[in-house]
Amino acid sequence: xxxxxxxxxxxxxxxxxxxxxxxxxxxxxxxxxxxxxxxxxxxxxxxxxxxxxxxxxxxxxxxxxxxxxxxxxxxxxxxxxxxxxxxxxxxxxxxxxxxxxxxxxxxxxxxxxxxxxxxxxxxxxxxxxxxxxxxxxxxxxxxxxxxxxxxxxxxxxxxxxxxxxxxxxxxxxxxxxxxx
Numbered sequence: 001x002x003x004x005x006x007x008x009x010x011x012x013x014x015x016x017x018x019x020x021x022x023x024x025x026x027x028x029x030x031x032x033x034x035x036x037x038x039x040x041x042x043x044x045x046x047x048x049x050x051x052x053x054x055x056x057x058x059x060x061x062x063x064x065x066x067x068x069x070x071x072x073x074x075x076x077x078x079x080x081x082x083x084x085x086x087x088x089x090x091x092x093x094x095x096x097x098x099x100x101x102x103x104x105x106x107x108x109x110x111x112x113x114x115x116x117x118x119x120x121x122x123x124x125x126x127x128x129x130x131x132x133x134x135x136x137x138x139x140x141x142x143x144x145x146x147x148x149x150x151x152x153x154x155x156x157x158x159x160x161x162x163x164x165x166x167x168x169x170x171x172x173x174x175x176x177x178x179x180x
Contacts, residue, residue, distance in 0.1 A: 060137035104133030
């Protein structure tokens with residue numbers, strides 16, 4: 001067979017394969033894929049370390065505050081010199097978590113942030129108490145991908161006494177506050 005005809009046939013076969021594989025069915029075009037909940041949401045702890053800034057106005061009563069703008073953020077930070085690490089609030093949200101305990105707090109640990117549905121999230125926090133430790137509150141500021149201000153973050157608090165084997169679980173559901 002003529003090599004020119006073979007080249008032409010190969011070109012047409014390649015053309016048909018490429019364009020037929022790019023074609024989507026009607027069901028793929030019209031139906032969005034369902035989201036399978038729960039979803040683990042990655043986060044980083046946001047820190048003012050290395051700046052001349054400090055946290056201020058942090059509530060101590062088991063709150064979660066959703067911060068979606070620099071104006072909201074500036075209510076909770078003050079700087080003597082310089083500035084804090086910039087945050088692109090069009091892409092990210094800060095979650096300000098805080099609480100306190102009547103006994104001293106030895107340590108706190110964060111669990112995994114999990115999204116249960118389109119606006120509901122859960123975050124376990126373990127607070128290890130020690131009556132000999134100084135009485136203080138605890139707080140974290142987390143940076144996550146953008147969340148809606150109407151999102152609900154539920155803190156699931158567990159307190160553990162440091163020098164005993166007893167553990168007490170305290171579940172607190174908090175409708176998150178938008179810092180307005």
